Amino acid sequence: MTTPLRCAKRAFRAAIRGGEGALPAPCRSSPAPSRTAIWRGWPVAFLLVLVVALAGCQAGGHGLVVAGSTSVQPVMEKIVEAFRRARPGVRVTVEGGGSSAGIMAAVTGAATFGMSSRALKADHPDEAALRVFPLALDGIAVIVHPSNVVTGLHLDQLRDLFTGRIRTWKAVGGPDREVHLIVREEGSGTRGAFDEMVLTRGKEHLRPDAYALVQDSSGGVREVVRGDPDAIGFVSLGVVNESVRALAIDGVEPTATTVRDGSYRLLRPFVLVAREEPAGLARELWEFAVSSATEPILAQEGLVRVGH
Incomplete structure (x- = not known):
C-alpha cells in the first residue's frame, strides 16, 4: 500500500x-x-x-x-x-x-x-x-552541550547570541571560544515561536545570525548540540534528554511545573x-x-x- x-x-x-x-x-x-x-x-x-x-x-x-x-x-x-x-x-x-x-x-x-x-x-x-x-x-528549551559551564542566560543575552552580537562564550561566563548557533528552518513552529519571543523587541523583528546552522527538526538540533561542545540551539522541551542540558532563562529552568505556572517565559501552544x-x-x-x-x-x- x-x-x-x-x-x-x-x-x-x-x-x-x-x-x-x-x-x-x-x-x-x-x-x-x-x-x-x-x-x-x-x-x-x-x-x-x-x-x-x-x-x-x-x-x-x-x-x-x-x-x-x-x-x-x-x-x-x-x-x-x-x-x-x-x-x-x-x-x-x-x-x-x-x-x-x-x-x-x-x-x-x-x-x-x-x-x-x-x-x-x-x-x-x-x-x-x-x-x-x-x-x-510546550516550553522551548535552549540547550547546550553537557560540558558547557554556562548554566543560564538572560533574555537579552540569548537575543544577542542568536543575532550574532555576541560571538564567544566568554561574553556570557563561558570559555573564550566561538559560539556555534543551531536554529530551525523558516516555517517551523518552533522557529516562529522563538523568533517572536526572543528575537522580537517592540516593533523590531530581528533575524538569526546568517551563519547559523539550520536543522529541520528539534531532534536534529539536539543531535548537533550533543556532538558540539560550543553549540547552542532551541528545541521542544519534550525532546531534551541526558545528551544535552537545558539552560535557565532569566533564572527559571524549563520544567513541566514552570511551563504550567507560566514562570518560564518561552512557551508556545x-x-x-x-x-x-x-x-x-x-x-x-x-x-x-x-x-x-x-x-x-x-x-x-x-x-x-x-x-x-
Missing part, C-alpha cells in the same frame, strides 16, 4: 529530478560547524510538494491524515497509536513537514488535521478561518487545526486526544494539558 509519506517522498524526488534549477542553490560559507552550507529555500519547495502529495493520498482513501509540526508529531504519533489500540482497524496517518505545511494542508483539505506549534496568524485570512483545537502547552468541525472518526480521534487516556503520554513528553 502506498502511504502518504511515500507519496510525498516520491513527489519530492520528482521535483528534485526536474533539474538543478528546480530548487534554490545552497548558501556557501566556511567549514566551521556554525557556518555549514544550508538550503534556505528548500523548506518552501518541500512544503508545496508535501501538501500536493497529501491531497492526492487523502483523496485516494487512506483514512485520516494528520500532518504538520515536527514538534507535535512525536506526541501525536503516540496518541494515534493508543487510539488504534482502542479502535482496531482504523487508519490514521501522522506525517511531519512543519507547522506551515500542516496549516496549509488543513486549509486545502489535504489533511484532516494540521499540527501546529505556533499560534495562527490573525492577519492571514486562510489561517484565521481555521478551527483551532488546543492540545497542550501545541494545537490541531481543521477547516471544518470534525465529525465521525475525526471527532472520535480529537475527543480521545484530549481525554484522560492521553495524560500519561503528555506527561512523558514533558507537555502540559490545557483546559478544554
Whole structure:
C-alpha cells in the first residue's frame, strides 16, 4: 500500500529530478560547524510538494491524515497509536513537514488535521478561518552541550547570541571560544515561536545570525548540540534528554511545573487545526486526544494539558 509519506517522498524526488534549477542553490560559507552550507529555500519547495502529495493520498482513501509540526508529531504519533489500540482497524496517518505545511494542508483539505506549534496568524485570512483545537502547552528549551559551564542566560543575552552580537562564550561566563548557533528552518513552529519571543523587541523583528546552522527538526538540533561542545540551539522541551542540558532563562529552568505556572517565559501552544468541525472518526480521534487516556503520554513528553 502506498502511504502518504511515500507519496510525498516520491513527489519530492520528482521535483528534485526536474533539474538543478528546480530548487534554490545552497548558501556557501566556511567549514566551521556554525557556518555549514544550508538550503534556505528548500523548506518552501518541500512544503508545496508535501501538501500536493497529501491531497492526492487523502483523496485516494487512506483514512485520516494528520500532518504538520515536527514538534507535535512525536506526541501525536503516540496518541494515534493508543487510539488504534482502542479502535482496531482504523487508519490514521501522522506525517511531519512543519507547522506551515500542516496549516496549509488543513486549509486545502489535504489533511484532516494540521499540527501546529505556533499560534495562527490573525492577519492571514486562510489561517484565521481555521478551527483551532488546543492540545497542550510546550516550553522551548535552549540547550547546550553537557560540558558547557554556562548554566543560564538572560533574555537579552540569548537575543544577542542568536543575532550574532555576541560571538564567544566568554561574553556570557563561558570559555573564550566561538559560539556555534543551531536554529530551525523558516516555517517551523518552533522557529516562529522563538523568533517572536526572543528575537522580537517592540516593533523590531530581528533575524538569526546568517551563519547559523539550520536543522529541520528539534531532534536534529539536539543531535548537533550533543556532538558540539560550543553549540547552542532551541528545541521542544519534550525532546531534551541526558545528551544535552537545558539552560535557565532569566533564572527559571524549563520544567513541566514552570511551563504550567507560566514562570518560564518561552512557551508556545501545541494545537490541531481543521477547516471544518470534525465529525465521525475525526471527532472520535480529537475527543480521545484530549481525554484522560492521553495524560500519561503528555506527561512523558514533558507537555502540559490545557483546559478544554
